[in-house]
Amino acid sequence: MGFPAVFYHQRDGVGVVFPDLPGCVTVGRDVKDAVLKAEEALALHLEGMHEDDEAIPAPTMPVDRAEADPEGHVIGRLWIEPRTGRAVRVTITMDEALLAKVDQAAAARGATRSGFLAEGARQLLDA
Secondary structure, three states: OOEEEEEEEEOOEEEEEOOOOOOOEEEEOOHHHHHHHHHHHHHHHHHHHHHOOOOOOOOOOOHHHOOOOOOOOEEEEEEEOOOOOOOOOOOOOOOHHHHHHHHHHHHHHOOOHHHHHHHHHHHHHHO
């Protein structure tokens, strides 16, 4: 199942949002990286919705009409299929204050906790 994604310029690279899936967002260093991360983010988001027994919506808008950036920084729209790699639910332990900061930062980006932590891990592994 795929969804329309909107790609836009932002300060730290290329942002991606899925208008039909609030909170499903990611950022890539460039467009190519953003496409790969969008596939991963979509897979993780859909898997999380499934595990939480949330209904997965049908895509509601054609990809050519998907809007997300009121300032006009949209650089493209694509139909994204989730990566075939299976998302895995894990349990981790971390300091309560650090977790609160993670949640706050994720919310500020419009991301989920899982997506935010996965993005941080990707950036550290790529460094």
